[in-house]
Amino acid sequence: MENNADVLLLKSVGEIASENPEKIGVFKKYGVDFCCGGSKTLKDVCEEIGIDKFLIADELNKPSTATTEKDENYSLTKNAKEWDVNFLIDYIVNIHHTFLRVHIPEAESYIEKIANVHGNRHPELLKIRELFTKMSQAMILHLDKEEEGLLTAIKTGKTENIKKEIEDALYYHEYVGHILKEMLFLSSNYSVPQDACASYKHAYELLKNISDDIMIHVHMENNILFKKI
Ligand SMILES: [Fe+2]
Ligand SMILES: [Fe+2]
Structure with missing residues (x-):
């Protein structure tokens, strides 16, 4: 996923997770609730749990490795x-x-x-x-x-x-x-x-x-x- 950090921060975390399921591992790492709390924007979630929004946006923008995809086993539900x-x-x-x-x-x-x-x-x-x-x-x-x-x-x-x-x-x-x-x-x-x-x-x-x-x-x-x- 290639998104400008500002665009990404205004998206809801549920939307990010459904568009890029291979990134769910990043959400889990930072304790971002992407399921029940999926309608909140990434920016709001970061403020709520006190994590650096640019740090997470940067990590979400990094290309995913084969290992993260395999570990999280998202290949089936990718689309x-x-x-x-x-x-x-x-x-x-x-x-x-x-x-x-x-x-x-x-x-x-x-x-x-x-x-x-x-x-x-x-x-x-x-x-x-x-x-x-x-x-x-x-x-x-x-x-x-x-x-x-x-x-x-x-x-x-x-x-x-x-x-x-x-x-x-x-x-x-x-x-x-x-x-x-x-x-x-x-x-x-x-x-x-x-x-x-x-x-x-x-x-x-x-x-x-x-x-x-x-x-x-x-x-x-x-x-x-x-x-x-
Ligand atoms: Fe169900
Ligand atoms: Fe259900």
């Missing part, structure tokens, strides 16, 4: 903005909803295990377990509601209640996003302590993958799908 709405919905459901339905229960059992074993020495695990339960209950409920309500309505063209359905989805995304941020903070970005056992490492890896996946999932809905309809 998602151009996708047909039905294809986009199928992709979101088949990839992201399925991912959560498979991995949430697995993560739940690992967190339960490590909170019981290591909760005394690492009390943050008890809080993380509580937050994860809250987040997953809301998320699973949301996936069902979204598929039966909003996504079916878009596919079948029954758009009478669509505004309300989108508001509902945005509410859930915000709620889940808030919990994820708290979990990231408590776990210091899912860095495992020195004394961590294999289950501890696996649990944190699962949580990190779930968190990364939700960020892309919400970004695809808020900044791409909802903008199309």
Whole structure:
């Protein structure tokens, strides 16, 4: 992407992420919320979180390396903005909803295990377990509601209640996003302590993958799908 810094700073972070998904890694590095907070301009976000706007604009303008693209695994969704709405919905459901339905229960059992074993020495695990339960209950409920309500309505063209359905989805995304941020903070970005056992490492890896996946999932809905309809 080649953008004058001033032009870039006035764009919304959601727009930048959907036009250049390979740059999402830069947003993650600086803690920029590009999914739920996607409608804010880059300039406003920088002011809010206290980072140098020209530093980040400069980094976003640098050509991306093959490694960043590979690491972030964005090659598949690179042109998602151009996708047909039905294809986009199928992709979101088949990839992201399925991912959560498979991995949430697995993560739940690992967190339960490590909170019981290591909760005394690492009390943050008890809080993380509580937050994860809250987040997953809301998320699973949301996936069902979204598929039966909003996504079916878009596919079948029954758009009478669509505004309300989108508001509902945005509410859930915000709620889940808030919990994820708290979990990231408590776990210091899912860095495992020195004394961590294999289950501890696996649990944190699962949580990190779930968190990364939700960020892309919400970004695809808020900044791409909802903008199309
Ligand atoms: Fe979804
Ligand atoms: Fe959603």
